[in-house]
Structures are given as C-alpha cells and as structure tokens.
Amino acid sequence: MRVILKSGVLALSCETEAEQEALAAWSDAARNHVFHLDKASARGAALIDLGLKADACREPINILFEGGDPQWRPISNLAHTPFTLRGRFYASVEGFWQGLKFEAEEERLRVARLWGVAAKRAAPRGPPGATFIYEDQVHARGGPEHRALMAQACGAKFNQNAAAREALLATRERPLTHRARRDSETIPGALMADMWMRLRARLQDATGIGVQDLAKPEADGRILYFARDRETFGFMSHFHPAPIEIDGETWATAEHFYQAQKSFDPAYRAAIRAAETPGAAKQLAARPDPRRARRSWFADFAQEPRADWPEVKLDLMRRADWAKFTQHETLQKRLLATGTAELVEDSPYDAFWGTGPDGAGLNWAGRVLMEIREKLRDLAIPTH
Numbered sequence: 001m002r003v004i005l006k007s008g009v010l011a012l013s014c015e016t017e018a019e020q021e022a023l024a025a026w027s028d029a030a031r032n033h034v035f036h037l038d039k040a041s042a043r044g045a046a047l048i049d050l051g052l053k054a055d056a057c058r059e060p061i062n063i064l065f066e067g068g069d070p071q072w073r074p075i076s077n078l079a080h081t082p083f084t085l086r087g088r089f090y091a092s093v094e095g096f097w098q099g100l101k102f103e104a105e106e107e108r109l110r111v112a113r114l115w116g117v118a119a120k121r122a123a124p125r126g127p128p129g130a131t132f133i134y135e136d137q138v139h140a141r142g143g144p145e146h147r148a149l150m151a152q153a154c155g156a157k158f159n160q161n162a163a164a165r166e167a168l169l170a171t172r173e174r175p176l177t178h179r180a181r182r183d184s185e186t187i188p189g190a191l192m193a194d195m196w197m198r199l200r201a202r203l204q205d206a207t208g209i210g211v212q213d214l215a216k217p218e219a220d221g222r223i224l225y226f227a228r229d230r231e232t233f234g235f236m237s238h239f240h241p242a243p244i245e246i247d248g249e250t251w252a253t254a255e256h257f258y259q260a261q262k263s264f265d266p267a268y269r270a271a272i273r274a275a276e277t278p279g280a281a282k283q284l285a286a287r288p289d290p291r292r293a294r295r296s297w298f299a300d301f302a303q304e305p306r307a308d309w310p311e312v313k314l315d316l317m318r319r320a321d322w323a324k325f326t327q328h329e330t331l332q333k334r335l336l337a338t339g340t341a342e343l344v345e346d347s348p349y350d351a352f353w354g355t356g357p358d359g360a361g362l363n364w365a366g367r368v369l370m371e372i373r374e375k376l377r378d379l380a381i382p383t384h
C-alpha cells in the first residue's frame with residue numbers, strides 16, 4: 001500500500017487485491033468517522049479514530065416530528081408513544097399538552113388519544129385562557145407549573161416507552177434543539193430541548209450502574225418474582241436482604257420491620273430484630289395455633305398479636321417497601337427499570353400478599369410495589 005502525503009491530505013493507494021479488501025473492510029467500519037492526527041514525529045504519525053463525526057463533533061439534532069431524521073422521531077412530542085400519567089392514558093405527549101387547552105373532561109379524554117399532526121391541531125386557534133385547571137389546581141398558562149407538567153408527561157413517556165427511551169439515549173451527548181417553523185409561546189423550543197436533555201441525563205445516570213443490563217420483564221409483560229422469575233427479580237421480595245431505617249431503628253429486611261409491628265411488646269420487637277433471617281422473623285411472628293406444631297413468640301409467651309393488625313398491616317408494608325426502595329438507590333433503579341410490567345408475588349402459600357394456591361389471590365405485595373414504582377417515577381422527574 002502506498003501512502004501519499006499532500007498538503008491537507010493523506011491518501012492510501014492499494015497495490016494488491018488483498019490490500020483492496022482490507023481497505024474496504026476498514027473504511028466500512030469507519031464510515032462517517034473522524035480521525036485525529038496524533039503522535040506525529042520525525043519517524044511516523046498515527047491517525048486516531050474518534051468515532052462517528054456527529055457524536056465526536058457533538059453535532060446538534062433538531063427534534064421534529066416531520067422533516068428530521070426518522071431515527072429521532074420518537075423523541076418528538078407528536079410521536080405515538082403511549083404512556084400513562086396519574087392513571088390516565090395518553091397516546092402522545094402532544095395529546096396531553098393540547099388537552100390542557102380544553103376545560104371539559106371529555107374533550108381532554110378525546111385529545112389524549114391523538115398523536116401526530118392531529119394532536120398538534122386538536123385545539124382551536126386563538127389564545128386560550130390565561131389559566132387552566134389540572135387535577136383540581138389552577139395553573140398560569142405558560143408558567144413554571146405548566147412547564148413542569150410538560151416535564152412530567154415527558155418523564156412518564158420516556159420511562160414507560162422503550163422506543164422513545166432508546167431514541168433519546170441514542171442521541172448520546174449531542175446537543176438537542178427544537179426549532180419548529182413557529183415557536184411555541186407556552187413552551188418555547190429552547191426550553192423543550194433543555195427538558196429532553198435533562199431527562200436524557202437522568203436516564204444516562206440510571207444506566208450508569210450497568211442498567212444497560214437491567215433486567216427487563218418477560219415477554220408476557222409480567223414479573224412473577226416469587227417463583228418463576230425469582231432469580232432475576234427476587235430483590236422485590238420482602239425477604240430480600242436490604243436493611244431499612246424507620247423511625248430511627250434499623251431492620252435487616254422489610255419483613256423484619258413488618259413482623260415487628262405485630263405487637264408493641266418491646267421484648268417481642270427485640271426478638272424479631274434479632275431474628276437471623278427474615279424467615280425466622282416470620283416464624284416468630286406466627287399466630288399461636290394449637291393445631292400446628294410450629295413455635296412462635298406469641299405461643300411461647302401466651303400473647304396475641306395486636307387486635308387491629310388486619311387493618312394496619314397493608315399500610316405498614318407500604319412503609320417498609322417505601323423505605324426499602326428510597327434507601328437503596330440500586331434497588332430503586334431496578335424497580336423503575338421494570339417499566340410498566342405487572343408485578344406479581346406468585347406465592348402459592350399466601351392469598352393476601354401473593355396469588356395463593358389457586359392463583360386468584362389479592363397480590364397485595366405486587367400491588368404495593370407497583371404503587372411505589374409509580375410514585376418514584378413521578379418524583380424522579382425534574383420539574384424545571
């Protein structure tokens with residue numbers, strides 16, 4: 001291979017077929033890349049591959065529904081990217097945003113199902129009122145709360161919609177812009193682009209702990225974390241070893257805290273705290289049952305669990321799980337990464353927390369996890 005040096009150009013010229021093949025393969029792999037001339041000395045020079053020109057030079061991307069690279073289209077507010085926000089379904093962010101221009105609930109519901117240009121044009125022309133009501137609160141149109149709602153809708157969209165999330169992450173570090181023909185007065189393109197970049201930074205953060213490999217739900221959209229999918233999703237179990245602190249006290253697992261609340265007797269609580277495993281804590285907390293040989297603290301000390309236990313136990317588990325997923329960042333990320341999958345404690349033994357022997361149990365354990373996931377998602381979203 002001959003090397004030809006001219007002012008501003010370095011060229012390669014193949015002399016054999018083998019060299020041609022090698023060059024073809026090399027240039028295929030380096031298509032659209034940029035190179036940096038490094039280590040030039042009297043004896044030689046090296047060109048270092050800096051990767052794709054667009055990435056290396058941080059070329060801006062103008063996010064538009066139409067007219068741009070279709071690769072980025074799912075990022076646009078008009079794109080069809082179904083998501084839910086506060087229990088409501090939206091086909092696109094635009095469906096949410098334009099819906100806020102209507103007062104009537106049924107109009108908002110209608111617009112919520114729209115996407116693309118139909119969503120953008122859903123609202124009548126002309127200036128809408130200076131204020132609007134969302135979730136019983138009055139907001140100034142174009143004010144910070146109005147814009148925060150846009151951030152929340154986008155946050156929900158990127159959390160829940162894999163195609164949108166992947167498109168956003170694929171923009172890597174490139175600056176995003178949003179220059180439409182006519183800029184919005186309520187959410188100017190510069191702010192919109194900034195919002196996407198903030199959300200991207202948050203998603204990049206979340207992927208920083210190897211969340212590229214964060215487990216995704218099974219193809220059926222359900223996570224049966226007690227039995228079927230335990231190996232990957234066992235961290236959702238109340239038995240998972242994740243110490244929690246509540247009211248200044250530390251418990252080895254959510255199960256320890258929960259079981260300890262069955263009685264106010266300090267000796268009981270101390271026994272539960274000292275239990276070596278969550279299974280041992282559960283056994284100590286078992287109801288005294290003369291038909292069963294299993295020993296429990298209540299049987300040993302001829303006591304009964306507190307009388308209001310059935311009424312309070314669900315909220316206590318909510319507290320335990322909330323502590324677990326707010327005090328353990330990695331677990332929080334893993335929970336959020338389950339997206340919208342249905343979380344199911346497929347325990348054949350328990351028809352209250354799990355699905356029980358016939359599969360028709362209440363699955364309260366899974367439901368609490370889904371409540372928490374939703375709450376965390378709303379909190380994790382930047383509001384400015």
Ligand SMILES: Nc1c(N[C@@H]2O[C@H](COP(=O)(O)O)[C@@H](O)[C@H]2O)[nH]c(=O)[nH]c1=O
Pocket residue numbers: 063064065066076077078094097120180181182183184185186187192
């Ligand atoms: N004009 C335009 C978009 N404008 C969208 O319109 C919304 C603001 O509308 P408004 O409240 O009426 O000012 C906001 O979601 C913005 O992204 N989007 C796109 O992808 N492509 C476009 O060409």
